[in-house]
Amino acid sequence: MASAQHMPRRAAVPSATTLRAIKCLLFVACAVPLAHLAWAAWQDDLGANPIEAITRGLGTWTLNFLLITLTVTPLRKLTGLDWLVRLRRMLGLYTFFYACLHLMTYVWLDQFFDWSAIVHDIAKRPFITVGFAAWLLLxxxxxxxxxxxxxxxxxxxxxxxxxxVYAIGVLAVLHYWWLVKKDVTLPLVYALVLALLLALRAVRRRAPPPASGKLAARPAATFVKPAPDQA
Amino acid sequence: MNTRIADRIPATEITPRPLYESRRDFLRVASLGCIAAGIGALAPGAAWAAQKFANLAHSPYSTDEKPTPYKDVTTYNNFYEFGTDKRDPAHNAQALRVQPWTVTLDGLVARPRTLDLDALLRLAPLEERIYRMRCVEGWSMVVPWLGIPLAALLKQVEPLGNAKYIEFQSLHDTAQMPETRSRVLDWPYTEGLRLDEAMHPLSLIALGLYGEQLPRQNGAPLRLVVPWKYGFKGAKSIVRIRFVERQPDTSWMRAGPSEYGFYSNVNPSVDHPRWSQATERRLGEFLKRKTLMFNGYGEQVAGLYTGMDLRRNF
Structure with a gap:
């Protein structure tokens, strides 16, 4: 069964030019949420509390990109589209980019470089502790x-x-969960998506080994093997 | 009835009242010389005409700080019966029927009463009170409320000697408030005050803001405003006010006993367990400002808490 699946996989690899085009498109698409936020800020369309809207917006998109990045591998396994892994680095770096912006809004817009207050917050507020830890791990x-x-x-x-990155996912969802006042509906949705993405990996690992013995002993090794031509 | 009001209040001192949809009320407003300003262009779904009122009694309790713009006051609301996002109430509350409306005062009182809005408006002249409002979430605004002192309302029913607390209940109507099918809070939304807090002259029953009828997302037709406490103490769309002997369990106390206490006085030195209360962002300002004890109303209310440990009674 494994070999039967492998045949069409190889056939589905896009050409170098196509892949470059896909990457360009993805690069632009990933910048859209930021552009949208910037545009809304420029238009004074972020509501009564724009600073909160910017901080929340960037936090939400950090989490979105984190989950999208974590989707690449299961999606690749499910669809057989191995080349998807070539997009993962960009998604991961965008996650980091949005996380940095999110942290910056906290340091600049929220605390206005009050370092002692920031250190105090990180030490004392669990939701900030885990959020900061997630950023450090990134x-x-x-x-x-x-x-x-x-x-x-x-x-x-x-x-x-x-x-x-799995731990980062858990910390990021906790960060969101602990910050909301009462209605945890959205954090719960994120938690469930993360749980699903992690569960898919666990199932993979426990699945019966495919034909090739050596690789099967360490299925994880083929899991995220970096392709040298990734760009 | 209308003549009686006109007789009692000289035309020059008329405190206009937020009047509700009936034609009779509209005519009364017109005859009292108030300015009907047509549809409030900024109010979302302002199908019920928003009347502007002139000659409001200026209150010595008003702050001279710059009021937060109307648009922000009416689009950034915590009113969980209409959704938990702050933009939700402005969208979802517009279908709320606010006329006819009655509020029942009962419990430990000699004369329980049910008042409609007309009766409520006859109790005291409507005043403008420009108050600071500090939300437990760390933001604040300045709101020009219109209202009557809560004390004027409470005095109507002759509280009994053993009445120590007041419990406020908001409307809970799942047909009009579909969001309340979720159990995000215990409905009906319940709040409470100690009797002396409730009788304090700063405690207000608001019926309007910015010279207009109270928008639905702000708690129409009547809500509580207690400016030295966190905003959530101000129950919205109140239908029942009960005099009780024991401290009532409020919706937020039930939701998070370690995070929300009965008193919920604004206090920069008692943090919310999950975030600091030392500073706040005044809507429209870039830098945060320091939060003031009792939201800056300490001079008037600190005496209510003499000898109390406010860290324990948070």
């Missing part, structure tokens, strides 16, 4: 996202490091 992932870093670390170590 840092090494962003730093090691280049091809050179992947080669330097080696596939397996790189992969082990990048599995921390």
């Amino acid at each position: 840092l090494p992932l962003a730093v090691t996202s280049t091809n050179a870093m992947m080669r330097w670390l080696g596939g397996r170590r790189w992969q082990r490091l990048h599995r921390s």
Whole structure:
């Protein structure tokens, strides 16, 4: 069954030009939420509390991009479209980009560089603690996202490091959950999506090994093996 | 009845009243010389004409701070019966029927009463009170309310000696408030005050804002305003006011006993367990400002809490 699936997979690989076009499109699409927020701010269309709207908007999109990034692998497995993994780095970096903007709105717009208040907040407010921890954990992932870093670390170590994205997902959802006053409907939706994405991975890992023995012993190794030509 | 009002109040001192949809009321407004300003262009779904009122009694309790723009006051609302997003009430509350409306005062009183809006408006001259409003979430606004002192209403029913607390109940009508099918809070929305807090001259029953009838998203037709407490103490669309002996359990206390206490006085030194209450963002301002004890009304209300540990009685 595995080999039967592999045949059409290879056939579905887009050409280098097509892939470049897809990446360009994706790059622009990922910037749309930010452009939309900026436009709304410019038009004074963010409601009575624009600073809150910007902070929340950027936080929501950080979480969206995180979940979208986590969708790549299960989607790839389900559809057989292996080339999807070529889009993952950009999605991950956009997650980091939105996370940085989100953190910046907190430091600048919300606290106005009151460092002692910020340190105090991080230490004392669990929702800020976990949010900040999630951002800290994103840092090494962003730093090691280049091809050179992947080669330097080696596939397996790189992969082990990048599995921390699962923890980041949990922290990010907690950050949202603990911040809402009472109505946890939306955080619950995010939690369920995250749970589904993580569960799909767990099921994969436990699934009976495919034909090739060596790889099957470490299915995770093929899971996120970095392709050297990723750009 | 109409003549009686006209007789009692000299034309020069008329405190115009927010009047409700009936033609009779509209004629009365016209005859009292108030200015009917037509449809309030900014009010979403302003199908019921928003009347503007002139010559409002200026209150010494008003702040001279700049009021938050009408648009912000009426589009940034916490009114969970109409949704939990602050933009929801402005959209979802417009179908609320506010006329006819009655409010029942009962419990430990000698003369329980049910008052309609006309009766309510006859109790005291409508005053403009420009109050600061500090939300527990860390933002604040300045609202030019129109209303009558809560005390004027409470005095109508002759409280009994054992009445120590007042419980306020908001309308709970799932047909008009579909969002209340979710159990995000215990409905009906319930709030409470100690009797002396309720009788304090700052405690207001608001019937309007910005010289107009109270918009539905702000708690039409009548709501409570207690400016030294966090905004959620101000129950909206009130249908029942009960005099009780024991401290009532409020909706927010039931929702989060460790986060929301009965008193909920604005207090910069007692944090919400999850966030700081030391500062606030005044809507329209870029930098946060320091939150004041009792929201800046300490001079008037601190005496109510002499000897109390406000950290425990948060």
